[in-house]
Amino acid sequence: xxxxxxxxxxxxxxxxxxxxxxxxxxxxxxxxxxxxxxxxxxxxxxxxxxxxxxxxxxxxxxxxxxxxxxxxxxxxxxxxxxxxxxxxxxxxxxxxxxxxxxxxxxxxxxxxxxxxxxxxxxxxxxxxxxxxxxxxxxxxxxxxxxxxxxxxxxxxxxxxxxxxxxxxxxxxxxxxxxxxxxxxxxxxxxxxxxxxxxxxxxxxxxxxxxxxxxxxxxxxxxxxxxxxxxxxxxxxxxxxxxxxxxxxxxxxxxxxxxxxxxxxxxxxxxxxxxxxxxxxxxxxxxxxxxxxxxxxxxxxxxxxxxxxxxxxxxxxxxxxxxxxxxxxxxxxxxxxxxxxxxxxxxxxxxxxxxxxxxxxxxxxxxxxxxxxxxxxxxxxxxxxxxxxxxxxxxxxxxxxxxxxxxxxxxxxxxxxxxxxxxxxxxxxxxxxxxxxxxxxxxxxxxx
Ligand code: AMP
Ligand code: GLY
Numbered sequence: 001x002x003x004x005x006x007x008x009x010x011x012x013x014x015x016x017x018x019x020x021x022x023x024x025x026x027x028x029x030x031x032x033x034x035x036x037x038x039x040x041x042x043x044x045x046x047x048x049x050x051x052x053x054x055x056x057x058x059x060x061x062x063x064x065x066x067x068x069x070x071x072x073x074x075x076x077x078x079x080x081x082x083x084x085x086x087x088x089x090x091x092x093x094x095x096x097x098x099x100x101x102x103x104x105x106x107x108x109x110x111x112x113x114x115x116x117x118x119x120x121x122x123x124x125x126x127x128x129x130x131x132x133x134x135x136x137x138x139x140x141x142x143x144x145x146x147x148x149x150x151x152x153x154x155x156x157x158x159x160x161x162x163x164x165x166x167x168x169x170x171x172x173x174x175x176x177x178x179x180x181x182x183x184x185x186x187x188x189x190x191x192x193x194x195x196x197x198x199x200x201x202x203x204x205x206x207x208x209x210x211x212x213x214x215x216x217x218x219x220x221x222x223x224x225x226x227x228x229x230x231x232x233x234x235x236x237x238x239x240x241x242x243x244x245x246x247x248x249x250x251x252x253x254x255x256x257x258x259x260x261x262x263x264x265x266x267x268x269x270x271x272x273x274x275x276x277x278x279x280x281x282x283x284x285x286x287x288x289x290x291x292x293x294x295x296x297x298x299x300x301x302x303x304x305x306x307x308x309x310x311x312x313x314x315x316x317x318x319x320x321x322x323x324x325x326x327x328x329x330x331x332x333x334x335x336x337x338x339x340x341x342x343x344x345x346x347x348x349x350x351x352x353x354x355x356x357x358x359x360x361x362x363x364x365x366x367x368x369x370x371x372x373x374x375x376x377x378x379x380x381x382x383x384x385x386x387x388x389x390x391x392x393x394x395x396x397x398x399x400x401x402x403x404x405x406x407x408x409x410x411x412x413x414x415x416x417x418x419x420x421x422x423x424x425x426x427x428x429x430x431x432x433x434x435x436x437x438x439x440x441x442x443x444x445x446x447x
Pocket of ligand 2: 232246247305308309310311312
């Protein structure tokens with residue numbers, strides 16, 4: 001690939017996409033980067049374009065002679081955007097719709113794990129209606145039972161127990177039930193149609209205890225290489241209190257991921273999954289984001305995501321030393337064995353700033369000031385998510401608006417620097433957690 005020759009299109013509008021855009025833009029191979037639809041801040045780094053449908057994306061790629069499309073979110077992947085682009089010979093980073101079932105159907109993933117001996121929580125799948133009528137294929141050896149059996153199963157297993165809607169439910173389809181009543185309420189809610197088709201079938205899993213880690217690997221369908229680890233903070237408020245969110249902050253690497261543990265995850269979880277998907281005739285290409293629970297009896301898979309994490313990517317991109325573009329291309333072209341990835345040994349940390357009220361109702365349109373002051377700190381990058389430039393003002397239009405992301409020698413220093421930058425931002429209608437990274441700092445002290 002010639003220097004400064006490539007044109008890349010990124011699909012999505014979040015902090016994850018801004019972080020990818022920022023990193024891709026730094027590649028010496030790249031001439032131009034577009035992001036569709038982008039957000040209020042991505043324009044500092046790349047060109048935003050409005051593309052409303054898959055057809056418009058294809059037409060844009062043809063018109064601009066796009067060399068690579070990088071799909072940020074899971075929904076277009078589950079809907080088959082990668083298949084549509086591949087059919088038109090447009091190189092795309094991201095799995096096919098079939099392979100994207102690893103995120104699109106929790107039951108599918110559990111069945112793969114069972115069939116190929118990949119460590120995960122014990123489970124059973126249940127379905128209310130006729131699987132054929134609901135469009136859900138019976139896969140592998142699973143035997144479904146109706147919802148009455150789901151309730152009986154909850155009774156038999158007792159709490160704590162975990163109830164999951166099978167399909168994509170915008171991060172809301174999971175109930176970690178501490179009582180039997182919570183569990184049966186969750187079964188009734190899911191099967192009662194709360195999540196539409198996503199709840200047409202239910203997975204009931206054993207409760208896992210341990211520490212959660214986000215682990216990333218790139219794969220070309222055959223080879224897989226590690227692509228860093230991070231830890232997210234899913235609850236809205238300090239001390240892991242309050243409602244679940246899309247993620248309020250991250251740090252990378254996850255201190256718990258020793259070399260031995262990383263190898264174990266690759267050997268027992270990632271490689272077997274990549275081999276399994278190839279064997280099932282749906283080779284997985286792209287980034288495999290494993291949500292892991294590090295339990296007393298080793299790492300177990302909680303779930304797969306078929307895309308980069310948000311806000312994990314903000315921290316990962318800050319640490320990534322290598323050019324990302326050859327790695328993305330290798331996943332598409334199947335020569336990942338020739339790629340080497342280097343991360344800086346420093347710590348990255350991302351503090352998400354969200355509109356007050358998030359993840360519930362929040363006011364839209366408040367003005368965010370002080371962004372230049374925050375950007376003035378060395379080793380700080382403010383990634384945008386739910387923002388829009390309006391009459392020269394940066395306004396907040398989404399719940400999570402900013403990801404203040406930093407790089408420093410230690411997690412302590414990163415935390416200090418991140419909050420110094422956060423304090424330079426003047427946004428009275430926003431809030432953030434003040435304890436991103438604190439758990440890691442406590443753990444490092446006891447290691
Ligand atoms: P998910 O939507 O699959 O990411 O699940 C949301 C959260 O539920 C996870 O991040 C975990 O904290 C928790 N969770 C999911 N499955 C289990 C499990 N089997 N045991 C304990 N916690 C779980
Ligand atoms: N941060 C969790 C996710 O991207 O799903």
